[in-house]
Amino acid sequence: VIRKSQHRSPLDNVPGPTAASWFVGDLERFYGRHGWPFQKELLSSYGPVVKFSAFFGSPMLYVYDPKALHHIVVKDQYIYEETSIFIEWVFRSVVPLTVFLTDGCLLNSFNSLAFGDSLLSSLGERHRRQRKILNPVFNTNHMRYMVPTFYRITNQLRKALSNEVKDGQHEIDMLSWMTRAALELVGQGGLGYSFDPLDRDWKNPFAEDLKALVPTMSPYFFWMRFLPLVSWIGTAAFQRRVLEMLPLPSLQRTIQIIDTMENKSKEILAQKRALLSQGDMALEQQVGEGKDIMSVLLRENMQASGDEKMSDTELLGHMTALIFAAMDTTSGALAHILQVLSEHPDAQEKLRQEIKTARGDQEYIEYDELMNLPYLEAVCRETLRLYSPTTVMTRVTTKDVLMPLSTPLRGRDGTMMNELVVPEGTGIVIGILAYNIDPAIWGPDAHLWKPERWLEPLPGTVTNAHAPGIYSNLMTFLGGGRACIGFKFAQLEMKAVLSVLLEHFKFSPSDKEVYWNWAGIQFPTIGKESTETKMPLRVELVH
């Protein structure tokens, strides 16, 4: 407070709303699960760089100016690092806690949950090295390998759903099925492990736990910010004990979910090591025939030496990171696509016809053809644009940096600024969704779901923006060195599932109000008050 009163910040001139609270600034209304109205206010009343307040009025920048985004995620990516809340606490600060929380402790679990010593938690050179090792198992050739596995799983899903609706239309929670399918797809495709036979309607406890993580943690998202401040108090065992004693049901549930994830990764790694010690033949007997991402990595790791060799902690971290990063995002994306198609029966029918024609009498549509179906691609892109599962990502500047802008920003004092001086330690929120729906880029119909926009040349405002996203001029999978490594996996997964489901089932809206909650990864509930994730649709067989 003293520093703030004595020093002027270069960001003082950046426009933004008046802080809602002198203490917590706008953090609650920005990050809360009902944060949509504040997001709308920021987008409609200010430009693509807007300042809002964190604790004691300290400034944070919400950014979706394309040039600034390019600097944040590509050019100056090592200055705009993951925040301490994300890395140090959720994944790494965890380290002080980890040391003590040897057995399934909260922070240790968080460490492995997200990922311990994994891509999601590493920075700088270490992150680059991990990325180099992992990249090959996410490339297109590897995806081609996985096609039969993906279709086998999706056909299991089809059979189970057919059974549910064989005697007519039923209301079905499609989020639950998409979650289980996404878990099984990353299980078999990513880890060579089957989580769910997908043979009947039941609540897979592991899938339920994973899906519950973001909603369960959301009440604490705000308070998590304090954790780096207290992470040094006492031993890890002490900290865990204290957390366990707090009479907060959601916190206890979070601890339990994290423990479950950690234990599952340990179980899978032990199983794979045992198979590997029996040789390649044994590995090929497992689900996925040893072509899954982890089996490939484990085999390569045995040949690797020095820096290239990954420790068990890293392997464990990568597994948990993979399960979580793949499942929560893709299941949300699939559920959203089905919901939108249920609301647009013409588009649904058009897509069904495209898929039927492409499959003809083949068992399934081959990789290249599936990836190039124009309407399927347009539907996926448009839904990932307008309803990006990931909404914002937060970074923090590690030193003072110049942030150039595509469009000059009018300061509070009326001066026009072509660039901003951003001081070290400033929180930066990357507006993934905000960029995807910016009318200045996408046109006045940016807020409408219009897959047709992808069937014609994109407006010059999109192509000339040079946004750094790795996917279709969108920010959905981010860009730069920390872009989503699994985006080809996600595309294959979504298209395989949609191609099988749409050929066999018709989806229409239920009478329940589905509310998508604002969060780092959006999640649906029935109405605004419920915390139970659900997305019911009416489902019937296509005749």
Ligand code: HEM
């Ligand atoms: C529609 C589905 C998906 C979306 C929207 C999505 C989005 C993202 C985004 C925005 C990031 C950047 C996170 C950050 O910088 O903090 C990311 C990272 C990541 N994603 Fe995805 N993702 C999806 C599916 C997947 C799948 C299927 C996998 C794995 C099979 C995956 C694995 C990862 C991993 C490991 C990272 C960390 C990359 C790194 O830090 O180098 N994601 N994802």
